[in-house]
Amino acid sequence: MIDSLVAFLTTHADPALAIVLFTLAVRLLLLPLVIKQARSAKIKERLAPKLRELQKRHSKNPERLSKEMTALYAKEGSSPFAGILPGLAQVPFMWLMYRVATHPTALAGHYLFGAPLGQNVAGVVASFGLVSVPFLVFALVIVGLLVVAWLMSRRMRAAATADQPEMLRKILPLLPFASVVTAAVLPLAAGLYLLVSTAWTAAERTVLFRPVTNQPL
Template sequence: MIDSLVAFVIGVAGGDAALAIVLFTLAVRLLLLPLGVRQARSARVRERLAPKLRELHKRFARNPRRLSEETAALYAKEGTSPFAGILPGLAQLPFMWLIYRVATHPTALAGHDLLGAPLGQQVAGMIANYGLISWPVSVFTAVIVLIALVAWLSARSIRASMPEEQPEALRRVMPLLPFGSVLAAAVLPLAAGLYLLISTAWTAGERAVLASRPL
């Protein structure tokens, strides 16, 4: 079944498996665009609530439990939550699982590559097969570096958009989430890394565009 599905998608892309992954990723992100809009609206709500959150922080600074309850109630009144920003990432998990199944299938991506680097191999496998200093490893490394760059830009954007009144734990965790894609790319096959690169770049661009438009 996986072979048939992959053959169909690659056929749509003219026989180029790397292009097929890019097109698949773009289709997924278009499908999840409403969640991205919801995420942007949640960010606007957080900005609007900043003064009220600041007041709650002053009132209940010595009562963390009450502060947490009042903060949750304030977000609930606005129809959102401090964790609304992670919804697009969670929604991608099924598609990421599908890419992983395809990438690790024995024959689905056999013979397909990205600029000479096998799409079905992990970076450790490429090092074992081609050597540390080799073109396939360089291609995989470039993908990981680009993902890291996008993650760094995303982390800066997240950190800058979070009001100081956010719970400290959330302020620490949220900017770190984009770097999960770097760790994933380092252990998953190149096909999954390519998916992560396109998807994280889309996320960064989507955040920038929606932040500048009324919602």
């Protein structure tokens, strides 16, 4: 299946352009799930004060706490797990995009502005040197990922709340930078996919996951 999909994409369009368009198409297809996930996150944020009150009131009665929380979410037409299922549903599609972008043979002989899509940064340096157009292309992709990661990390720090564990508040803002490290060891095609996908994610979170403020419970 993966071989057929990659062959179709590379046959009907420039491989680099095909990766970009395919990534955008899949993320657009997943948009309804993301919107549902964002709605659930906003409901959870809006109910946070009442949820904390319930946790204090029924801290010694987990069964009662679970029932009260479920009833509170039900009034909003949601559930405590409403945000999890849309996220899990996205995993197979993300895996498919990753497999396309890291296909071992179909990207051989294809380039992005002279940089081979099938080589990682170490291979590019070994083949072309540090002072070369292919290395510059790879560096620009990594810099783009670094900028997106910084923006997402900054937003996560701003969205952190005092009731979150301190360790979690320290670790979460570092997670976006994993894409930068990943792009440095995977082929350029995967770096291109990560740049498009993470930039889309950053835009989604800016538009759909804005904090809830001054809304009555």
